[in-house]
Amino acid sequence: MKRPLLKTPPLGDTAQAAGRTLHSYHLGLLPILNRLLTRLRLEPILRDYLPPEDRRSRISPAQGLMVLLKNLLLSREPLYGVPQWAARCDPAALGLAPQQIAALNDDRIGRCLDQLFRSDCGSLALAVATQAIAEFDVELDELHNDSTTVTFSGAYLDAARETKRRGQTRLAITWGHNKDHRPDLKQLLFILTVAKDGGVPVYFQAKSGNVVDDRTHRSTWDLLCKLTGRLDFLYVADCKLANTENMAYVHGHGGRFLTVLPRTRSEDRTFREALAGGRVRWRWVHDKYDEEGKLADQFRVSEPAATSVEGYRLEWYHSTRKAELDALARARQLERTLKDMAELQQKLTSPRTRYRWRAKVTEAVEVILQAHGTMDWIELEIEEHEQEIFRQERRGRPNDRTRYRRQVKSRFELKYALNHATLASAAVSDGVFPLITNDRQLSEEALLLAYKGQPVIEKRFEQLKTEFEVAPVFLKEASRIQALLCLYFFVLLVQALLERELRRAMARHQIASLPLYPEGRACRRPTTPQLIELFENVQRHCLVVGNKPPVVMTTKLSKLQRRIVKLLGMRMVYDN
Incomplete structure (x- = not known):
C-alpha cells in the first residue's frame, strides 16, 4: 500500500502583497551552534552508534536527536512543543528539508530516544567526549567529579527496579538521598566529570536513584583512564571519595586523587582538639581577589603537614571568608x-x-x-x-454537700x-577544612587551587536545572528518560565549548569584557544564555516575486554581533 503524502505545515511567518511573498524564519544562534556541532562530529557519531535506520522513516533518528538537542539548548520545549518550534526555524539550520518538518512530532522524537537508549549511551558519550577533547584541545591534567539528582514527580511504578531492556540496563527511578531536598520524590543519579580547562564536561553516567555516591568513584576513574589514555591526571571529588577503599584503589593503580576529609574521621577530631588547645601554627599560603581587584579571601595552611591513618598527605587550611560564613551559619x-x-x-x-x-x-x-x-x-x-x-x-449545680x-x-x-563553652570551642574551628591527597609533589597552594576548582562542576549542575530545566521531565518511560539525560550531557558539552572558545578568543585579543549586560554594561565572562538573547532577533527571509528565483536575505548583524562572530572565527557563518 502506498504511503499517504504528508502535507507540509506552514513554515516560519509568511507575508503576501501584490504578487510578492515573503517567508521569514527564525535563525538566532543556530548557525554558530551548527559550526560547533560540525567540529564535534556529533551527528556522524550518532549515526555510527545508533541501530540501523528504518528506510521508511522520513526523519532519521540522528536527525531527530539533533533537532531535540538544538531545542534543549535554545528553547527547552516539551516534546509535543518541539514541532511547533521547529516550524518557526529555518529548516536548513535544523538539518532538515522543508518537507521533513511535517513528519516531526512528539511520537517521532520519542522513538528517536528509544534508538538512543539502545545504542549504549555510555559508549556514545565516551566517543563524543574523545572527539571534543581532540578537536578543541581540552587539557586533561585535572578532572573534577560530582553528582546530583534529577527529581521526578510521579509514581513510575514500572521503573521501581533495574531491568534489562533491548540489551541495555533500564535504571530504577526510586527514592534515595535527594540533593534537591525532596526526600518524598523519586530520582535518578546524574554523575558528571568536567575538565579544569573551561569546565568542559568529559564524561557522564546515569545511575539508579538508590545508588550511593561512594560506590561510583572506582568505575568512574577507570572510564576516565580510558578516556584520557593516562593515569597521572589529578582526580578531584567530594568527601564521598575519601574512604579507605576508594583511595586505595586509585593510589594502587597509579592514579592521583584530591578530596576533602569527612568530619566523621578520627583525624578531624584530633586536629580540632589540638586547635582548641592552641597547639596549631598557621602560615599564609594564598590571597583571593574579586573581579574588581579587592581582597575577597585569605588562606592559611597549618604546619607541619599531617598524615592520615592510611599514610596519605593531609593538609589543613583556614579561610577567612569561610570563617565568616561558618559564624553566620551558626548564628x-x-x-x-x-x-x-x-x-x-x-x-x-x-x-x-x-x-x-x-x-x-x-x-x-x-x-x-x-x-x-x-x-x-x-x-x-x-x-x-x-x-x-x-x-x-457527680453532675449538677454545686452546693455545700x-x-x-x-x-x-x-x-x-x-x-x-x-x-x-562549646560555642567558643566551635568558633575556634570556623573557616577550617582538610584536604587529603596522595600527591606529594604539588605545593600547598596548588592543592588549594585545585580543590577550589570544584565549584565549576556545581555551576554545570545549576545550569542543568535552571537554564536547561532538566526537571520537570515530561516523559513516562524510564528508558527514554535515560536517553534524554545523555542528550543533556551533550547540551552541557556544547554550551561549555562555546563559552570556552569565546573567552579564549577574548584572552588572545586582550579583550577584558564585552557589553552584554543590560544598558551595554561590561561582561567579563560571556555565557551561552547571553549569546542566545543577543542573536535572538536574527532571521532569514526568502522573497519570492512571481516566477523569479527566490531572493534569500539575513538580518543585518549589529556591531556587537559581528564582533562576537569574528572572535569565534566564524565570519561567514551568517552569510546566505
Whole structure:
C-alpha cells in the first residue's frame, strides 16, 4: 500500500502583497551552534552508534536527536512543543528539508530516544567526549567529579527496579538521598566529570536513584583512564571519595586523587582538639581577589603537614571568608533553634497541651536540636510541675454537700540557655577544612587551587536545572528518560565549548569584557544564555516575486554581533 503524502505545515511567518511573498524564519544562534556541532562530529557519531535506520522513516533518528538537542539548548520545549518550534526555524539550520518538518512530532522524537537508549549511551558519550577533547584541545591534567539528582514527580511504578531492556540496563527511578531536598520524590543519579580547562564536561553516567555516591568513584576513574589514555591526571571529588577503599584503589593503580576529609574521621577530631588547645601554627599560603581587584579571601595552611591513618598527605587550611560564613551559619542555626524552642514552650503552657509525659517532651526537644544541629550548643533542663485540678464527682449545680475529686496532672517547663563553652570551642574551628591527597609533589597552594576548582562542576549542575530545566521531565518511560539525560550531557558539552572558545578568543585579543549586560554594561565572562538573547532577533527571509528565483536575505548583524562572530572565527557563518 502506498504511503499517504504528508502535507507540509506552514513554515516560519509568511507575508503576501501584490504578487510578492515573503517567508521569514527564525535563525538566532543556530548557525554558530551548527559550526560547533560540525567540529564535534556529533551527528556522524550518532549515526555510527545508533541501530540501523528504518528506510521508511522520513526523519532519521540522528536527525531527530539533533533537532531535540538544538531545542534543549535554545528553547527547552516539551516534546509535543518541539514541532511547533521547529516550524518557526529555518529548516536548513535544523538539518532538515522543508518537507521533513511535517513528519516531526512528539511520537517521532520519542522513538528517536528509544534508538538512543539502545545504542549504549555510555559508549556514545565516551566517543563524543574523545572527539571534543581532540578537536578543541581540552587539557586533561585535572578532572573534577560530582553528582546530583534529577527529581521526578510521579509514581513510575514500572521503573521501581533495574531491568534489562533491548540489551541495555533500564535504571530504577526510586527514592534515595535527594540533593534537591525532596526526600518524598523519586530520582535518578546524574554523575558528571568536567575538565579544569573551561569546565568542559568529559564524561557522564546515569545511575539508579538508590545508588550511593561512594560506590561510583572506582568505575568512574577507570572510564576516565580510558578516556584520557593516562593515569597521572589529578582526580578531584567530594568527601564521598575519601574512604579507605576508594583511595586505595586509585593510589594502587597509579592514579592521583584530591578530596576533602569527612568530619566523621578520627583525624578531624584530633586536629580540632589540638586547635582548641592552641597547639596549631598557621602560615599564609594564598590571597583571593574579586573581579574588581579587592581582597575577597585569605588562606592559611597549618604546619607541619599531617598524615592520615592510611599514610596519605593531609593538609589543613583556614579561610577567612569561610570563617565568616561558618559564624553566620551558626548564628542562624541558633536563631532557628531558639525560635522553635519558644514555640514548644508555648505549647507546653497551653491549657490543652498534649505534652503530658516527659518522654514526649524530651523527644520533641531532641527533634528540634537534631534538625538544626545544635545539640552541643544548648544547655537544657526539663522541669516537671504538678498541677492540682478538682472536679465534681457527680453532675449538677454545686452546693455545700457537693463532693470533689482531686486530680494531679504533670506540666512541663523548658529551661534552656546557650552553652558558651562549646560555642567558643566551635568558633575556634570556623573557616577550617582538610584536604587529603596522595600527591606529594604539588605545593600547598596548588592543592588549594585545585580543590577550589570544584565549584565549576556545581555551576554545570545549576545550569542543568535552571537554564536547561532538566526537571520537570515530561516523559513516562524510564528508558527514554535515560536517553534524554545523555542528550543533556551533550547540551552541557556544547554550551561549555562555546563559552570556552569565546573567552579564549577574548584572552588572545586582550579583550577584558564585552557589553552584554543590560544598558551595554561590561561582561567579563560571556555565557551561552547571553549569546542566545543577543542573536535572538536574527532571521532569514526568502522573497519570492512571481516566477523569479527566490531572493534569500539575513538580518543585518549589529556591531556587537559581528564582533562576537569574528572572535569565534566564524565570519561567514551568517552569510546566505
